[in-house]
Amino acid sequence: MWKARPEENNPLNTNPQQxxxxxxxxxxxxxxxxxxxxxxxxxxxxxxxxxxxxxxxxIGKSVVIRGELTGNEDLYLDGxxxxxxxLRDHKLVIGPNGKIKATITARDIVLHxxxxxxxSATERVELKKSCSLVGDVSTQRIVIExxxxxxxxxxxxxxxxxxxxxxxxxxSSSSGVSVGAAPAYSASSS
Amino acid sequence: MSSPNLSLMRWxxxxxxxxxxxxxxxxxxxxxxxxxxxxxEFLRTLSPDANQKLCVLDLGPTSPxxxxxxxxxxxxxxxxxxxxxxxxxxxxxRAEDGxxxxxxxxxxxxxxxxxxxxxxxxxxxxxxxxxxxxxxxPLVGRIHRMLKPGGVLLAFFHTRDTGPESPxxxxxxxQADTLKMQSRSNSRLQRIFNNRHIENLFKDFASKxxxxxxxxxxxxVVVR
Numbered sequence: 001m002w003k004a005r006p007e008e009n010n011p012l013n014t015n016p017q018q019x020x021x022x023x024x025x026x027x028x029x030x031x032x033x034x035x036x037x038x039x040x041x042x043x044x045x046x047x048x049x050x051x052x053x054x055x056x057x058x059i060g061k062s063v064v065i066r067g068e069l070t071g072n073e074d075l076y077l078d079g080x081x082x083x084x085x086x087l088r089d090h091k092l093v094i095g096p097n098g099k100i101k102a103t104i105t106a107r108d109i110v111l112h113x114x115x116x117x118x119x120s121a122t123e124r125v126e127l128k129k130s131c132s133l134v135g136d137v138s139t140q141r142i143v144i145e146x147x148x149x150x151x152x153x154x155x156x157x158x159x160x161x162x163x164x165x166x167x168x169x170x171x172s173s174s175s176g177v178s179v180g181a182a183p184a185y186s187a188s189s190s
Numbered sequence: 191m192s193s194p195n196l197s198l199m200r201w202x203x204x205x206x207x208x209x210x211x212x213x214x215x216x217x218x219x220x221x222x223x224x225x226x227x228x229x230x231e232f233l234r235t236l237s238p239d240a241n242q243k244l245c246v247l248d249l250g251p252t253s254p255x256x257x258x259x260x261x262x263x264x265x266x267x268x269x270x271x272x273x274x275x276x277x278x279x280x281x282x283x284r285a286e287d288g289x290x291x292x293x294x295x296x297x298x299x300x301x302x303x304x305x306x307x308x309x310x311x312x313x314x315x316x317x318x319x320x321x322x323x324x325x326x327x328p329l330v331g332r333i334h335r336m337l338k339p340g341g342v343l344l345a346f347f348h349t350r351d352t353g354p355e356s357p358x359x360x361x362x363x364x365q366a367d368t369l370k371m372q373s374r375s376n377s378r379l380q381r382i383f384n385n386r387h388i389e390n391l392f393k394d395f396a397s398k399x400x401x402x403x404x405x406x407x408x409x410x411v412v413v414r
Contacts (some may be wrong), residue, residue, distance in 0.1 A: 142261075144254035153268045155243070156261045 061097035069102075078113070089122070096130055109139075118152075223370045227401045228409025230367035232344040235413070236311055238264060244310040247336070249302075249317055251374055255362035256313070268309070272317045273358060273377065275301045276325065292322050302329065307338045315361045316346035316407070318391075320377045327391070334394050337414040343395075347383045347408045
């Protein structure tokens with residue numbers, strides 16, 4: 001058998017033809033480069049690890065709900081919902097298998113799956129690269145990964161508490177572009 | 191029924207909506223950037239309104255950069271990926287001769303469906319060059335209806351066919367006068383519009399300003 005060359009064993013270098021430091025200089029290009037490395041498996045892993053937490057409610061992918069869904073805890077939702085979802089001050093994560101036809105209200109909303117309906121977050125919305133959203137978004141901050149599909153309107157609400165703060169420039173992360181009245185988070189936490 | 195003008199100016203390779211479908215795998219081309227005087231003029235005409243957010247419709251592929259750029263300037267951004275929607279099989283019907291054609295009524299019932307005078311600005315990019323011919327005129331009519339009086343449209347038209355070097359691009363706004371472009375698919379140009387054709391296409395609008403780029407792209411800023 002052939003022996004692998006040392007450089008072929010480097011797990012970071014996914015493209016041996018390309019040096020590791022060849023990431024494009026611009027944030028948008030960097031976003032495209034890095035998002036190519038996020039496989040659907042990575043997306044599912046990330047979403048699943050969140051749902052494994054004990055303090056997070058979990059609705060599995062075989063569950064179908066028609067009606068109103070309300071709660072006072074964070075929720076990971078990987079099933080089908082038709083109706084309304086209201087989590088008020090909590091976080092909602094729509095998993096990669098999630099198929100939602102609903103109006104959604106929550107503090108933070110993270111979309112991996114498919115949503116048809118308007119979403120309103122008091123703090124932040126994240127559209128992951130695997131997601132498809134047809135509906136209007138109303139939020140203070142939004143993070144959109146390259147590859148996410150969006151059809152609708154985006155309305156950035158001003159944070160009344162921070163109204164005196166001047167609007168800060170666009171914050172870009174390795175996985176997407178974040179906009180809003182204040183930086184959403186740093187690149188390392190995305 | 192298409193106008194004689196549109197029929198004459200077509201450089202068809204593949205008729206009907208199937209011509210706008212990708213003819214091969216999606217290319218992951220790298221980003222290139224270009225200076226855009228048209229974009230600069232387009233943005234200059236958008237004066238912020240203290241009482242109401244400006245409404246901007248982006249008809250290109252979902253672009254985080256464009257959404258960031260526009261919302262950061264306190265605009266309300268609408269996004270519809272025209273080229274993606276045109277390719278959806280549910281909008282295609284089989285004609286008597288067996289070819290696939292776009293069902294315009296169904297398409298417009300579910301796409302680009304907004305009230306009159308809704309938008310202050312529309313970013314059309316170069317989608318008209320790639321859309322099926324039957325869609326171009328009705329789309330321009332709809333854009334006219336959706337724009338507010340004084341509203342502005344930015345559209346790009348290829349000045350010549352450069353073959354594979356004229357792929358359908360996603361345009362990201364990098365700065366007020368700079369665009370980053372990434373080829374999205376191998377969609378082929380459906381036709382070449384010359385100045386007269388563009389004038390005719392936008393004849394109901396108040397003004398048209400042309401900016402000719404070195405890269406065979408004509409930028410047009412149209413004001414309703």
